[in-house]
Amino acid sequence: MTELDRHLLAPARLKLATMLTAVSEAEFAVLRDGLDVSDSVLSKHVATLADAGYVRARKGTHEGRRTTWVALSPTGRKVLRHHVAALREIIADVD
Known part of the structure; x- marks a missing residue:
């Protein structure tokens, strides 16, 4: 059985x-609004995934204001695929 990844167990991190x-990178505010979380909550999730090497964040400007852009790393994509495969194994027998 494929193992679940501990960094992706939190629903917000999995959704992130x-x-x-679906994108090469996303603006912090778009992710925050999509997850319906505060800046501080998203920041903590991004930091956790960045520390694991699953995402990278870069600072930039957008429409004249400073922002952060977040992208899924190749490692993050691979781990996510394995995590989803493990979830599918778990639920395979559910009617």
Whole structure:
């Protein structure tokens, strides 16, 4: 059985990683609004995933204001695929 990844067990981090699969990178505010969390909560989740090597964050400007852009790393994509496979194994027998 494929193992679940401990960094992706928190629903918000799993959703964050999933959101990032659709784009090359996303603006912090877009992710915050999509997850419906505060700046501080998103910042902690991004930091956790960055420390694990699953995402990278870069500072920049957008429409004249400073912002952070977040992208899923190749390692993050691989780990997410394995995590989703493990979830599918777990629920395979659910009617």
